Amino acid sequence: MPLLQIFTNISRQEIPKNFGPTLASVLIGSLRNKPIESISIQITSDQYIxxxxxxxxxxxxxxxxxxxxxxxxxxxxxxxxxxxxxHSKIGIKTDNIRMVLQNHSIDTIGKELKI
Structure with a gap:
């Protein structure tokens, strides 16, 4: 159950329609055995960074x-x-994007009232 969170200082209006679903389809290309339905994306805009x-x-x-x-x-x-x-969808330069990846154990993430 991948969870991708983006915190950005751009405004909500600059994030294109279908940004999340399109990004989910990009993620399934690099995450093994993860169906697109299991991917959650949260975008928090207008942040001070x-x-x-x-x-x-x-x-x-x-x-x-x-x-x-x-x-x-x-x-x-x-x-x-x-x-x-x-970079291609919202124009943030690649050197202004920082990414943290965390591999969790199965007992730390829940869905549908289950661990």
Whole structure:
């Protein structure tokens, strides 16, 4: 059950329609054995973000949490595809996108009243 969260300083109006569903389809290309229906995406816009001494350019901090589908090769592919997607769809420069990937154990994520 992958959860991708994007925190960005751009406005909600700058995020295109169907951004989330399209990004979910990008994710299934790099996450092993994860159906698109299991992917959740949350976008939090209008945030104050400072990257080093820069706080006035469009930027994003991205968190991806998943169970058992992340290794070094998968992570490299995922970071590239998500970063490229964000850059192409909302124009944030790739060097202003930071991404944190967390591989969770099966007992730390719940869905439908189950762990």
């Amino acid at each position: 400072s990257l080093g001494s820069n706080d006035d350019e469009p930027s994003a901090i991205v968190y991806l949490r998943s169970i058992g589908s992340m290794d070094l090769d998968d992570n490299r592919k995922t970071v590239r595809s998500v970063t490229d997607f964000i």
